[in-house]
Amino acid sequence: MSGVAVVTGAASGIGAAVVARLERDGWEVVGVDRIEGPGIISADVTSEDQLARAAAGLVGRRVDALVCAAGIWDRDDDRYTSVSDDVWHRTWAVNVTGTMLTLRAFAPLMGEGGSVVTIASMAAVSGIPKRDAYTASKGAVLALSRAWAADLIRLGIRVNTLAPGIVETPMTEHLDGAYASSLPLGRPATAAEVASVVAHLAGPESSYLNGVVIPVDGGLTAVNSLVSVAPRSPMTGGGSHV
Secondary structure, X not given: OOOEEEEEOOOOHHHHHHHHHHHHOOOEEEEEEOOOEOOEEEOOOOOHHHHHHHHHOOXXXXXXXXXXXXXXXXXXXOOOOOOOHHHHHHHHHHHHHHHHHHHHHHHHHOOOOOEEEEEOOHHHOOOOOOOHHHHHHHHHHHHHHHXXXXXXXXXOOEEEEEEEOOEEOHXXXXXXXXXXXXXXXXXXXXXXXXXXXXXXXXXXXXXXXXXXEEEXXXXXXXXXXOOOOXXXXXXXXXXXXX
């Protein structure tokens, strides 16, 4: 495959793995991240001005694939229905508004045959307790992506979404081995495994896929093993045992 691909969140995690995979497949990759590095343009996805400047460097060139991989999960997003305003707004600014601003900046450089890949989460289709801001934001990414799929197809641009489960990235480094071994395949996904699906969606082999969400979760949503719900206390008479 040859062409130009833009990848946000390119400095680490899934984004970095996508960059490596696309380059291996022959793409010319332009990375976008707050952390500047080789092949990476420094830009914050929450800043429309910074993204516009990043896109201006590509004016006159065609962008064949756009991968919106920038995203955050704040570890303070861990309270039932009482997440702080700061965490809520920051999570939505990066995950939702950042995804929207990325498309706004780079879609004008795309055309017939272009492919947009967004990164949601299994949280978008299967609720996760004590992750209110993250879960809601990824649900919004999925809904937004489907709206784009319906709208941009008139320009010949496809939009598809990944819904990863637990992936070995800095975001999940706090998880212990016991939890990882309890997953359906006995381990988390590697970022490279997620990147391989992104690469398929970005290229022409997925030319008839549009508006789909692909769970890359090792069967996690299928077997519903992420959320452990404590059994209700047995009821006797008019009361319950606590």
